[in-house]
Amino acid sequence: MTIQSIDTSPLRRRHEDRAGAMPGQRLTAMGRDVLSRYGLLVGFLVLWQVSAKTGWVNPSIFPPLDAIAAALWKALASGRLVGDVAISLQRSGIAFGAAVVIGIPLGLFMGQIRSVERALDPILQLFRQTSALALYPVFILLLGLGETSKIFVIFWATLFPILLATIGGVKEVDAKLIEMARTFGASRLTVFRRVVLPASVPAIVVGLRLSATTALLLLIAAEMIGANKGLGFQVMNAQYNFQIPLMFGAIFLLAALGLTANAVLVTLQRRLCRWSEVTR
Amino acid sequence: MSVVETTRRGEVAIRGLSKSFALNGQRLNVLRDLRLDIRSGEILAIVGPSGCGKTTLLRILAGLEVPDTGEVLIDDTPVHGVGTERAIIFQEPRLLPWLTVLGNVAFGLDVRGDARTYAEEKARHYIRLVGLTDFENAYPRQLSGGMAQRVGIARALTVQPEILLLDEPLGALDAMTKITMQEELGRIWREEKVTMILVTHDLEEAIYLADRVLVMPKERGASIRSIDIDLNRPRDRSENRFVRQRKALLHDFGLH
Numbered sequence: 367m368t369i370q371s372i373d374t375s376p377l378r379r380r381h382e383d384r385a386g387a388m389p390g391q392r393l394t395a396m397g398r399d400v401l402s403r404y405g406l407l408v409g410f411l412v413l414w415q416v417s418a419k420t421g422w423v424n425p426s427i428f429p430p431l432d433a434i435a436a437a438l439w440k441a442l443a444s445g446r447l448v449g450d451v452a453i454s455l456q457r458s459g460i461a462f463g464a465a466v467v468i469g470i471p472l473g474l475f476m477g478q479i480r481s482v483e484r485a486l487d488p489i490l491q492l493f494r495q496t497s498a499l500a501l502y503p504v505f506i507l508l509l510g511l512g513e514t515s516k517i518f519v520i521f522w523a524t525l526f527p528i529l530l531a532t533i534g535g536v537k538e539v540d541a542k543l544i545e546m547a548r549t550f551g552a553s554r555l556t557v558f559r560r561v562v563l564p565a566s567v568p569a570i571v572v573g574l575r576l577s578a579t580t581a582l583l584l585l586i587a588a589e590m591i592g593a594n595k596g597l598g599f600q601v602m603n604a605q606y607n608f609q610i611p612l613m614f615g616a617i618f619l620l621a622a623l624g625l626t627a628n629a630v631l632v633t634l635q636r637r638l639c640r641w642s643e644v645t646r
Numbered sequence: 647m648s649v650v651e652t653t654r655r656g657e658v659a660i661r662g663l664s665k666s667f668a669l670n671g672q673r674l675n676v677l678r679d680l681r682l683d684i685r686s687g688e689i690l691a692i693v694g695p696s697g698c699g700k701t702t703l704l705r706i707l708a709g710l711e712v713p714d715t716g717e718v719l720i721d722d723t724p725v726h727g728v729g730t731e732r733a734i735i736f737q738e739p740r741l742l743p744w745l746t747v748l749g750n751v752a753f754g755l756d757v758r759g760d761a762r763t764y765a766e767e768k769a770r771h772y773i774r775l776v777g778l779t780d781f782e783n784a785y786p787r788q789l790s791g792g793m794a795q796r797v798g799i800a801r802a803l804t805v806q807p808e809i810l811l812l813d814e815p816l817g818a819l820d821a822m823t824k825i826t827m828q829e830e831l832g833r834i835w836r837e838e839k840v841t842m843i844l845v846t847h848d849l850e851e852a853i854y855l856a857d858r859v860l861v862m863p864k865e866r867g868a869s870i871r872s873i874d875i876d877l878n879r880p881r882d883r884s885e886n887r888f889v890r891q892r893k894a895l896l897h898d899f900g901l902h
């Protein structure tokens with residue numbers, strides 16, 4: 367259908383261009399690419415390691431990277447952290463999934479019908495501007511301190527970026543394209559499927575990326591406030607017990623989680639939005 | 647072919663058409679009591695200064711705009727909204743940026759629910775006609791303005807309408823491509839006997855293609871005249887009679 371027919375040739379062609387270059391040139395070019403992109407990051411890590419080892423910084427607060435890696439490895443290998451990762455993924459996954467499943471269809475519907483959108487916009491703006499974290503006590507009051515309130519607060523915070531991005535995407539669709547489709551006898555449903563939906567995809571994906579970031583943010587906050595499991599809890603707990611390498615290990619794990627989620631969504635964006643010039 | 651055409655196709659009757667717009671709190675009369683009959687299979691060119699209402703007229707014929715008074719009959723049936731027996735080529739290409747040239751040209755048939763292979767086969771035929779075979783898999787952003795416009799033309803041709811409404815379709819093309827496309831339009835017209843209503847700023851194009859040229863005046867309410875072009879086809883732009891027609895038309899505009 368529509369999404370599938372969003373073809374892929376321009377990027378493929380770019381790959382072919384690269385493959386055509388000399389292998390030696392290609393390697394140096396790639397090396398320069400990697401250096402300019404990751405050079406600073408590597409420098410930062412090296413500085414960290416050296417400062418911790420030489421005692422420029424207090425190693426009990428900034429332990430060397432190898433100690434952090436060792437602590438992390440031990441926690442993972444013994445299975446201690448695995449359960450926490452799993453439950454954190456589960457919480458954010460369910461919440462994000464629910465936000466996608468509810469936010470996209472609702473946004474598509476609201477964006478299509480002007481009067482609905484107009485009537486709901488003020489309340490949406492109010493909800494969006496009210497920090498989900500500020501509402502967490504309310505959710506706890508209503509849903510208890512268990513899983514439900516945690517998932518709900520993440521869901522709440524992730525719903526709005528998706529919903530608003532989808533509404534915006536639908537509203538921004540070029541009316542001239544819709545008119546064009548109508549002249550070929552397209553029904554409302556066909557116009558929606560063949561014009562409105564594909565045209566809104568880039569905006570929706572931007573909403574998804576925003577939402578994924580928010581999901582992790584809220585996950586940590588929720589787990590720090592009232593949990594006894596999860597990565598956010600482990601960060602707090604390790605700090606409380608002064609297991610600083612483990613604390614940093616958990617933090618790095620969270621960062622890795624965030625990077626992975628973002629990478630997945632960027633790939634999705636590349637696949638779906640190749641036709642639109644602005645891909646970022 | 648039978649001598650007596652029992653089913654007339656693509657005959658247009660414009661009956662007392664008026665249209666005005668609200669602009670800055672004032673009413674702007676664009677069309678006033680326009681009456682016109684367009685024969686089946688005729689090419690009518692519409693010329694006139696910018697802002698005189700050419701696009702508005704085409705949009706009413708396409709069913710995208712509702713007239714204040716009067717009506718349009720197509721084969722004796724009043725027009726209410728869009729219809730698949732008509733196709734309009736807009737002043738701008740209006741391509742779907744997420745579809746390739748092939749996808750865009752096949753769009754009209756796709757929307758009607760024709761089989762994909764059939765739609766693509768027909769689309770390829772018209773892509774070839776507009777000279778874009780090598781760009782079949784290109785995306786709209788990879789095309790020049792003139793190429794994009796030709797994709798729009800191919801898209802409208804692919805659905806083989808009875809009436810083709812063209813709003814300055816060749817305006818964005820270079821002189822050479824323009825002449826080729828004019829010849830292609832002439833050929834398509836001969837082959838498919840489609841009624842064409844062609845808005846253009848190019849008098850030569852009007853004389854080359856049209857059976858009749860409608861001159862819309864700048865002063866609103868002034869009478870709209872039409873001039874028959876009695877030249878044999880295929881026409882030759884350098885022929886004396888062609889040049890004389892051109893002069894007469896220029897004279898009509900008050901230019902000598």
Ligand SMILES: Nc1ncnc2c1ncn2[C@@H]1O[C@H](COP(=O)(O)OP(=O)(O)OP(=O)(O)O)[C@@H](O)[C@H]1O
Nearest residue numbers: 667668669674676695696697698699700701702703
């Ligand atoms: N939707 C609208 N609302 C208000 N005014 C309009 C609208 N559409 C057209 N007009 C006005 O009607 C007049 C005729 O417009 P139209 O687009 O038909 O001109 P045109 O003859 O096609 O001009 P051009 O050759 O520049 O394309 C213009 O003065 C324009 O401002």
Ligand SMILES: [Mg+2]
Nearest residue numbers: 700701737813
């Ligand atoms: Mg116009």
